[in-house]
Amino acid sequence: MQDNQTSRIRDGSPTVNEPQVPFSSNSVRLSLREWLVAAVVFSVIFCFAPGLWERFEKFEPGPDYRIPYELSGNYRLYDRYCQWACSHYETLIIGDSVIWGHYVSRDNTLSHYLNENAGRSRFANLGLDGTHPAALEGLMRYYGQSISNKKVILHLNPLWTSSPKADLQTEKEHHFNHPKLVPQFSPSIPCYTASHLSRAFAVAQRHVPFLKWRLHLRLAYDLPSWTLNHLQWNPLRELAISDNYDKSRSASKPGRGDYQWVQLSTSLQWSFFRRSIEMLKARGNRVFVLVGPFNEHTLKPDSLNTYRRMKNEIEAWLRQNAIDYYMPPVLPNEFYRDASHPLSRGYAILAEQLFENDSFKSTILNPGED
Amino acid sequence: MFFHKLPFALFFLIVYPIYLALKGTRLRLPWLLTASYFFYAWLNPLYLILILCTTLLDYIVVILMSGTRYRKLWLCVSIVFNLALLGFFKYGAFFADNLNVLLLSLSIPYTVPVPGFLLPIGLSFYIFQSMSYSIDFYRGKIERERSFIKYAVFVSLFPRLLAGPIERAKNLLGQLHKTPKFSREDITDGLSLFIVGFFKKVALADYLALYVNKVYDAPEQFQSPALVIATFMFCWQIYFDFSGYTDMARGIARMMGIRLMLNFNNPYLAASLGEFWSRWHVSLSSWFKDYLYIPLGGNRKGNFNTYRNMLLTMVISGLWHGAAWTFVVWGLVHALGRFMTREMEKTSLYKDRIPKILKQLFVFTFVTFAWIFFKARSITDAWIIITRIFTSGFEKPDCPLLALVLIFAVWLYQFAHESRLKPVLELRPVRIGVVVLMVLYLAVFAQSSEQPFIYMQF
Structure with a gap:
């Protein structure tokens, strides 16, 4: 009797003695079996959509390609570009915005001038804006796995050790670039205070293809925001969006700064940089380190002395570990935009200097001749 | 804690299995009340004082109504108190602002202090729901609820606490009386x-x-x-x-x-x-x-x-x-x-x-x-x-x-x-x-x- 009373029918009628409440004002109502079917369909999409998407999505980087500035957080695109660059270029140049070419157009970057000196396309610009060494290490580890058995120019921008804040050492929380790329749990980064949940999600995003694809879609084709910001009907834009990004009009040149350089022995960024070298070497890459050129004209005398001592320590470590490197002399002040970013002419000079550097020649240009 | 946010998902993942385990026992409603109060206090612990005031008032008013001839008086107490609470927290700043404009236009050199606190979320919803209980009891449409815990759950039930629906005692309290019979x-x-x-x-x-x-x-x-x-x-x-x-x-x-x-x-x-x-x-x-x-x-x-x-x-x-x-x-x-x-x-x-x-x-x-x-x-x-x-x-x-x-x-x-x-x-x-x-x-x-x-x- 009780069973009869509690038996229910599918039109939303409640059990006997229960209030007469309509189910809803729509027909979206699934039984357990239908939920399971929906789960299976969703799982199939979850597993196969990222791979299928990659087959159909057009990606044809042209000469001097670099990851568009607006897509700096699109690590799946970076991953894809790495794979493409590995099969099309002999040498990959990896680094932050100095390599990317923050204040210059794509045909005025270091990679462009190196290619110009080489007479053909040998160097790929794998710079990514804002990738300090801690983020760069994560980028290489999780999204640059295709970089193996290649020639790699790894750039070190000393700016990332110019203060405890830049070195991510401060206890006080502050925003820094690419938090999803840094180690989420260990080693601990003092100023990184994201919740455990968002750290876990960042880790999942590195490993789960669907989540990588989701991030890619949201950044490359953010349909909802895009349709509201571009009110003409054109929902699918090209992947390779314009990267004629030029900050030169808005940036002003800084005065002389009194940098609080951190000790290399305690520097987080330096330790991550070393980890990057070790990782790249472990993958069979031939690594060449380019340090700077930092704009020493912006340093006060005391700060300059500390910086030079730090540079000597870096050089000693590179020698000690048998890593080929080049520490270019400081460029004339007018060839810099700020403390670390050269302008077009600066990149051209740097490329020429590299082509005259013996270590560069033996490691990158003519590796078989040393 | 909002339904479309992660903290709620975690909250529900903890609350729900325990609720299922307790559904046939006397601990079901105390658990539901604890969960509802925690849910509300998550936004601001001080909100609990307000919801407790409303709950206690209408619960007591109905007890007093059932044992006296002055039913209308107690109903008035309930309505006046609830509306005063709503008026103070929701309309205090509005009235003060308009009064100040009026005083200024009449060149009266006095300014009424404007309350600076924010409206407690869900206040209008649970006050109306609680008032409906005392009014319905006064009209003889419902029985007095003897269990304070049940009544408190009726007022604070977390799924509907922040923005309704404004349920009637006849519908919701009736359901709380019975062990829920729910299937997959x-x-x-x-x-x-x-x-x-x-x-x-x-x-x-x-x-x-x-x-x-x-x-x-x-x-x-x-x-x-x-x-x-x-x-x-x-x-x-x-x-x-x-x-x-x-x-x-x-x-x-x-x-x-x-x-x-x-x-x-x-x-x-x-x-x-x-x-x-x-x-x-x-x-x-x-x-x-x-x-x-x-x-x-x-x-x-x-x-x-x-x-x-x-x-x-x-x-x-x-x-x-x-x-x-x-x-x-x-x-x-x-x-x-x-x-x-x-x-x-x-x-x-x-x-x-x-x-x-x-x-x-x-x-x-x-x-x-x-x-x-x-x-x-x-x-x-x-x-x-x-x-x-x-x-x-x-x-x-x-x-x-x-x-x-x-x-x-x-x-x-x-x-x-x-x-x-x-x-x-x-x-x-x-x-x-x-x-x-x-x-x-x-x-x-x-x-x-x-x-x-x-x-x-x-």
């Missing part, structure tokens, strides 16, 4: 309701808000097309936002074996304003009907009194939504609309000759126009929007087509749901397909939303 269908139905609500809030309401807020934050910078589209989109935004919340609330409650009332029934398909109010925020509309409109005399004492009662009910209903003149005008506009259409609807020409779709279009247009007052930041802004709609140019008629396509799809779905096409929507592949598409859209495109629920502010 309750869980799957609850999940279905929750997914639809989640989609409405995160994928639709919050998306439309991006455009609506941009236009309504600076209406003087936009021309007629943008203002019309933004108003049209707000009309749907507020529906998706509030009905989405209600769907989620009903879904969560359903999973716990509790059936909350249907609060929205495709209101934009209404063919008259009266019908609109029987489909929009049904729990509030029926509350005002039962506890204000009918006690005032309803439509029993001639046209003049009927319209007076309608006017009072609509204006007070407007003021319930927010302490601002814009809400009063919104209520007034709806009252005037009811006056005009009520007479028109009596004519045979309107009843028999006008196609239903035209009636629906008329009601929708009127309701959309009234939302201008609801959404605008001030009467001045509302006036700017209205005048610019009719007087500004038609340059740059940019159209957020994706938003309009989504709205049209939803309208079409609702239209089909209330037509002969309903069996098509009930086909298994259609239902499963709709769910998969919603989940996929949410998984891929929906942003982590920072938009609060609109109705929680009331």
